[in-house]
Amino acid sequence: MGFSDFVGHKDARLALVLNAIEPRCGGVLFAGEKGSGKTTLARLFRRLLPEGTAFVTVPLNVTEEALLGTVDIEETINSGKKVVQRGLLSRADRGTLFIDDVNLLATESMSLILEVTGRGVNLMEREGISDRADANFLLIATMDPQEGFLSPHFLDRFGMCVLWEGLREKSERAQVVKTAMAGRFSGGTVPGPSDTLLRKRIENSRKVLEMVSVPDPVAEHIAQTCLENAVSGHRAELFLYYATKAYAAYRGDKIASTSHVDAVAPLILVHRTREVVPHEEEALHDHDRERQEKEKQSQPKEMGDENRAGSTEPARTENHDPSDTDGSDQIDPLASPRESARKEEVFDTGETFHTRRLSFRKDKLRRTASGRRTRTRSKDKGGRYVRSILTGERDVAIDATIRAAAPYQHLRNRHHRLVIHEHDLRYKQREKKTGHLVIFAVDGSGSMGARRRMTATKGAIQSLLMDCYQKRDKVAMLVFRKTGAEIVLPPTSSVEHASRRLKEVPTGGKTPLSAGLLEAHDLIKRYGKKAPETRFLLVIITDGRANHTLSDLPARQEIQRIARLLREIPSTDYVVLDTEDKSTFLKADLAVPLATHLGARYFTIEDLKAEYLVEMVKREKDGG
Amino acid sequence: MSVFPFTAIVGQEQMKLSLVLNVINPSIGGVLIMGEKGTAKSTAVRSLAELLPELEVTQGCAFNCNPQGFLCNSCRDTLAVEGSLQTETRRMRVVELPLGVTEDRLVGTLDIEHAIKQGEKRFEPGILAEANRNFLYVDEVNLLEDHIVDLLLDAAAMGVNTVEREGVSFVHPARFILVGTMNPEEGDLRPQFLDRFGLCVRIESLQERSARKEILKRRAAFDADVDAFLCRWEEEQQTLSGKIVRAQQRLQSIEIPEEALDKIVDITAALSLDGHRGDIVTMRTAQALAALRNHAVMGTDDVRDAAQLALRHRMKRLPFEEIGLEFERLQSALAGL
Numbered sequence: 001m002g003f004s005d006f007v008g009h010k011d012a013r014l015a016l017v018l019n020a021i022e023p024r025c026g027g028v029l030f031a032g033e034k035g036s037g038k039t040t041l042a043r044l045f046r047r048l049l050p051e052g053t054a055f056v057t058v059p060l061n062v063t064e065e066a067l068l069g070t071v072d073i074e075e076t077i078n079s080g081k082k083v084v085q086r087g088l089l090s091r092a093d094r095g096t097l098f099i100d101d102v103n104l105l106a107t108e109s110m111s112l113i114l115e116v117t118g119r120g121v122n123l124m125e126r127e128g129i130s131d132r133a134d135a136n137f138l139l140i141a142t143m144d145p146q147e148g149f150l151s152p153h154f155l156d157r158f159g160m161c162v163l164w165e166g167l168r169e170k171s172e173r174a175q176v177v178k179t180a181m182a183g184r185f186s187g188g189t190v191p192g193p194s195d196t197l198l199r200k201r202i203e204n205s206r207k208v209l210e211m212v213s214v215p216d217p218v219a220e221h222i223a224q225t226c227l228e229n230a231v232s233g234h235r236a237e238l239f240l241y242y243a244t245k246a247y248a249a250y251r252g253d254k255i256a257s258t259s260h261v262d263a264v265a266p267l268i269l270v271h272r273t274r275e276v277v278p279h280e281e282e283a284l285h286d287h288d289r290e291r292q293e294k295e296k297q298s299q300p301k302e303m304g305d306e307n308r309a310g311s312t313e314p315a316r317t318e319n320h321d322p323s324d325t326d327g328s329d330q331i332d333p334l335a336s337p338r339e340s341a342r343k344e345e346v347f348d349t350g351e352t353f354h355t356r357r358l359s360f361r362k363d364k365l366r367r368t369a370s371g372r373r374t375r376t377r378s379k380d381k382g383g384r385y386v387r388s389i390l391t392g393e394r395d396v397a398i399d400a401t402i403r404a405a406a407p408y409q410h411l412r413n414r415h416h417r418l419v420i421h422e423h424d425l426r427y428k429q430r431e432k433k434t435g436h437l438v439i440f441a442v443d444g445s446g447s448m449g450a451r452r453r454m455t456a457t458k459g460a461i462q463s464l465l466m467d468c469y470q471k472r473d474k475v476a477m478l479v480f481r482k483t484g485a486e487i488v489l490p491p492t493s494s495v496e497h498a499s500r501r502l503k504e505v506p507t508g509g510k511t512p513l514s515a516g517l518l519e520a521h522d523l524i525k526r527y528g529k530k531a532p533e534t535r536f537l538l539v540i541i542t543d544g545r546a547n548h549t550l551s552d553l554p555a556r557q558e559i560q561r562i563a564r565l566l567r568e569i570p571s572t573d574y575v576v577l578d579t580e581d582k583s584t585f586l587k588a589d590l591a592v593p594l595a596t597h598l599g600a601r602y603f604t605i606e607d608l609k610a611e612y613l614v615e616m617v618k619r620e621k622d623g624g
Numbered sequence: 625m626s627v628f629p630f631t632a633i634v635g636q637e638q639m640k641l642s643l644v645l646n647v648i649n650p651s652i653g654g655v656l657i658m659g660e661k662g663t664a665k666s667t668a669v670r671s672l673a674e675l676l677p678e679l680e681v682t683q684g685c686a687f688n689c690n691p692q693g694f695l696c697n698s699c700r701d702t703l704a705v706e707g708s709l710q711t712e713t714r715r716m717r718v719v720e721l722p723l724g725v726t727e728d729r730l731v732g733t734l735d736i737e738h739a740i741k742q743g744e745k746r747f748e749p750g751i752l753a754e755a756n757r758n759f760l761y762v763d764e765v766n767l768l769e770d771h772i773v774d775l776l777l778d779a780a781a782m783g784v785n786t787v788e789r790e791g792v793s794f795v796h797p798a799r800f801i802l803v804g805t806m807n808p809e810e811g812d813l814r815p816q817f818l819d820r821f822g823l824c825v826r827i828e829s830l831q832e833r834s835a836r837k838e839i840l841k842r843r844a845a846f847d848a849d850v851d852a853f854l855c856r857w858e859e860e861q862q863t864l865s866g867k868i869v870r871a872q873q874r875l876q877s878i879e880i881p882e883e884a885l886d887k888i889v890d891i892t893a894a895l896s897l898d899g900h901r902g903d904i905v906t907m908r909t910a911q912a913l914a915a916l917r918n919h920a921v922m923g924t925d926d927v928r929d930a931a932q933l934a935l936r937h938r939m940k941r942l943p944f945e946e947i948g949l950e951f952e953r954l955q956s957a958l959a960g961l
Binding site: 067112153157 | 660661662663664666720721722723724725726727728729730733734736737739740741742743744745748750751763764767769771790791807808809810811812829830831833836837839840841843844847
């Protein structure tokens, strides 16, 4: 099967063609469900490029040596000179670097790739080698947003993004199946007749491209389009500019027009609009909402698909049925005070305090006193090569080994090959950041609003965030309220970001506690796939008054089941922070059974503050 | 590959100024540029290279030793044997520190080839050697590995790189101007590291349509014909490098009146800053500003503008207090001037 025979997905094909014409379009990211042909199409891209153009695939388990380059062991030992073995990034120069499931690639690897992309040069300063090689490549990647996140920073580096929707059209689907039956997906690398034609057209377009001019009003239109979509930074404009020119060239037009801009704009804008908090409007008071409406009217264009694309998390749709918020659905007779359930408010963050330590229990020994990230020595070859050590297995640090052997070569009567003795051998000590991810699952239901308890709760969360900051943990936050749960803060190491989001957390509606737990479960699973060494701490902040379920089961039973699911996840600890006001005799202590089901440690907000010092001392003693 | 000219970058005046001030007075100690993605941060730093002046160094020295300053082991040996040091001039550089750097290349290590051929241990200089008296640039500085940051901090604190590895001992000066760019959304910077940056600027994308259009136009012109574009900006570039050289010459003769010092101390006291680095950096920056503006005497405006650049990242704040808030406090402290 050829590129041109690919069924459907016009946008995706256009994006690739434009990049083939003008590599400054900045590469493409395909975001969509599994098994929908993303990878197949991306691989077919090489059919559009002149023969001999590099097409390098980055495997997910790639090591930093493989990416950046390392010592060529054979050559070095044979010649006694340092010889570089070029890394994937240098090998992709003037070609394409393809990353399948880019959101599952370790963050460290991603940082290395993007740094080199930005510079266009691979500066290698590693393992005794200093080398500089061009690394100008087109980045093409795929991701399934359900599998994990990609930070906006990384997203921004992709010139274009295509939201890949499965084909719904019956005839199209049938055609895909037919192609598959004919076994034509795995055709050779020789392009068929239609691809040859397309390649010709691309070659021609490249020639036209040099002549394409962008008149002033069109440049202005580009700037305006980017402003309207509230993109951050100026990369979007440049990418849009190059894409417009490429599109004009593809159409055979020597003068770019605003319609060219509009045709390609969605490809460039879909993933880079300023991160919008999903359902932001709901978080606002009514009068604020009105104000926002007005502002919107003054903006001629709507943000369109941005919610979908900006957050890698597919936002759960909430229905706006007014009966949602009235809290009359009595699943639990002890449901929240009704008057507050109807209102929707955004409470400020209350006073902060020093918190009792919420440590990762299973991990005490490995955590350093200064509270920085835990380092685990990785057994496989993943992780950063930190230094060489005298003992190890298999993972030889050739640079250090040669350095150890080098001074003795004369004594050992070297003729050709280096003479390396067993005691020269050095091994790589590698470190992986076992990130700690602290997930805050916050109850945003109306009952939390009673007596401004949310203010105190936010104060408590803020205090815990402070602790996370000191320990350099990553944090994520999800809120459950009304009929569902949503991630308001995907995992980040910016605590500043987190506290801003915390401020925005609204209160109002019912308590879908089980939805919150399930969302947390999914998040942990997803994130664990990407960073398998991560340790999780799930902090559930609620009064436990669950009154909205996902299934027909009674709330308690449903919670019990999800709690069981959660407990099956290894390397996760749980804390339940009970926000119920314990001073009244009406207290129901509904969060207590939740803690029991989860095997969680249980605190009230007061507990968190009280006996801070006493607890600390005790802990130290126990530890010693 | 040609670099986009520094002077052709649209807007972002604070960022450009902070870089220029560091060229004029390297003892300011660098700048941290925080900002959104895609705001010409890296472009600015890389293009700075074109504007850098020349340095006087001891001849053939791999460590750019200042003949009048702290000397590396080999220059000391030469001095001991020959009684004097020959000098040469080199252009100041922007040395890049890639994220994937390993320890041995950062600090330097045993020279393998020399050891194999001669059976003799010799030191092979690393990036810290290259960076001595030059700019050391770290893109995405907040993503740098902790063990590398530790080494950088060590060298920055002492101004010296002391190596004891693989049986090689070596000491050489490592005074670099640390420039980092980062996107704060990607994570924070350790406070000790933050403190090492002389200045800090926070930049945002330009919101005026005309400015955005101008960016596109210049980029288009650059792409269409690099040489013609560079030629068109040559004069601007020359003017700026001329200004920098003259400011450098004036720097030491800038008069620093008592009142100026009082003002600096007033500001830092009002902000109740820890330590004295803030005071010192503010003074050095104000000095460079005065030199750039052709003032004979350091004025109030020099102090005020310097404080804006030098103090922003030194103010006490809760870990996640927004930088905007501090900025207001800084403004109100400066309003008293």
